Amino acid sequence: MNDMRILERTVDTNEVKIVAKGVQVFYGDNHAIKDVDVDIQDRTVTAFIGPSGCGKSTFLRCLNRMNDTIDVARVEGDIRIDGEDIYDKRVDPVQLRAKVGMVFQKPNPFPKSIYDNVAYGPRIHGLARSKADLDNIVEEALRRAAIWDEVKDRLSAPGTGLSGGQQQRLCIARAVATEPEVLLMDEPCSALDPIATAQVEELIDELRQNYSVVIVTHSMQQAARVSQRTAFFHLGNLVEYGETSQIFTNPQDTRTESYITGRIG
């Protein structure tokens, strides 16, 4: 059923999914993001790299309006997904977040069963017409998150009882279960060991078939491994943005080169 829908989507691989122009973010008096322009392509993994506090997570959170939950945060500029301004007054952030899913730095499964964790999104969005329908969605999401085989026998066990890597893949399953078009990942592997990281990275590469994935990472090796395009942020500015191979082998900006070679950051 899901495969059908994917086939129906006639999106060109090189089509631009998100267009951000002149984005500024203020936390109270702190100017966190300064005039950032980014085009994010569909069915591509885009990595945001940069030193701590450079604004990459803040910018990521602009893309599904998670900054709305912070009282002092103020976002200016123009962000469009498929040509629609997401900061338009008529846009309901709830609907936006169903379309732009998010995976957080720390695995944060709900203290409910594995099944309920994944089923929560489809339930509140009314994606399933019957129990069997919901079962299919849950299984499909868990399969896509490459965790189905590990949990299929204990779907009613608490999600918080899984290991860290499994929890993070459960969170990814939860995010893909709502059929998003864009998947935002905020340092998804920072709390994981190398083996779990490798599993999640493999998963990210598979997710690229269906989604536009934006990943924030501290690890340049990870960015080089999983992404096709990379954006380097520094002190709230987007310093350089381009093909990952180009950024890592032939950076145009000296700051990018310094960061990649380990001289700043």
Add this chain to the structure above:
Amino acid sequence: MTDASLPANPAAPETRKSVSLVAPDARTQKRKAAEARFRMYGIAGIATGIFFLVVLLSTIVASGTGAFQQTFINVSVYLDPAKLDKKGNRDPEDIKKVSTFGYTPLIQQALFDVVETNNLETPLAKRGDMKALISASAAAQLRDVVLENPGLIGETVDFRILASSRVDGYLKDRVKREDVVRDKNIDAEHLDLIDLLVPLGIVEKTFNMDFVTGADASESRPEAAGIGVAMAGSFFMMLVVLVLSLPIGVAASIYLEEFAPKNRWTDLIEVNIANLAAVPSIVFGILGLAVFIQFMHLPQSAPLVGGLVLTLMTLPTIIISTRASLKAVPPSIRDAALGVGASKMQAVFHHVLPLAAPGILTGTIIGLAQALGETAPLLLIGMVGFIASNAPDGIASGLLDPNSAMPAQIYEWAKRADPAFYERAWGGIIILLVFLITMNTIAVILRRRFERRW
């Protein structure tokens, strides 16, 4: 290391002694002593606390258990038609005209007959001498039975009537022989007679259910006083408090914690809620008097008003504990819910509130327990000093009819002159404590059960 520094400290490597791990040095011993001392202080403090708790509990139990026992007189009363139904037509209206004064002589006669038929040696030779043994409420007890069954008139019926509080006190060692000399209610001869009646089973001390279920009695008959009606008053007040303060308190906390913007106004509200929790409860009482009784003209002494006042008093406690438990829910859960496209309200009601529920419930039950034991605000709305005589029938009467509450009833008894009421005050405290301990236990169980889920 420069050359200059070398001669200044030439023996440095030698002065450093090798410390044995088996024999601790002075410094370590001193630290150990300080630690042991601190531990001693802690144990001493806890021991003192436990000592006073034991003293308190044993005093309460020792002084209060008497209230759960009462002395009764088993006697067969001849219901004389000549006294109770002079016209002889058994007309209920006519029977009602005979007051308790008509019944008193019958009871006294019955008891006097017992004394005579058993040939008990006593200088009390008149029927009227029996008065000191019998409770003043016994006649009313008899009259109620007769009014219900007029057919009993003319027959001899077995009754279990209340003994007077002095007799009761004598059997409970409250009334001593040496005190009786100065007592105009009872004489030593009466006590001698009691000593003779007890082996016969005429006078006996049994469990007193009337104390738990009955109503308060007038100041002259402590033997008839019970806490049951005040318990009903407390129950209806708690009902009002629970129904109002839980939803209002939880809704207010959710709004303040999850939805309200953080600005100067919400800060002000937050500070003032904390202040309200510290306001003396009598201030809430006077607020209730002004608002609910003088302004809104709700009935005085009504559990409804008491419940409203206690709601005001309990709300800050509930709001503070609810906000604390909402705050304790990790923000990552909110992010997770919002991240899959839940609305703020769904995030709160589906995820945050269930996680905060044990804390909210605990806070609510603790708040209710606090309200249950509150006396001061009830003083001002007329629930103290009132003799609640009738048990409420139904919810409306329970909420609106004048009533008292358990702590108010205890206070009322404690200030009465007759030492028999003192015993009942302690008994009331036992019942109140049983309620409070039960509620706190429920709070603990609920918290355990809900927290154990994951």
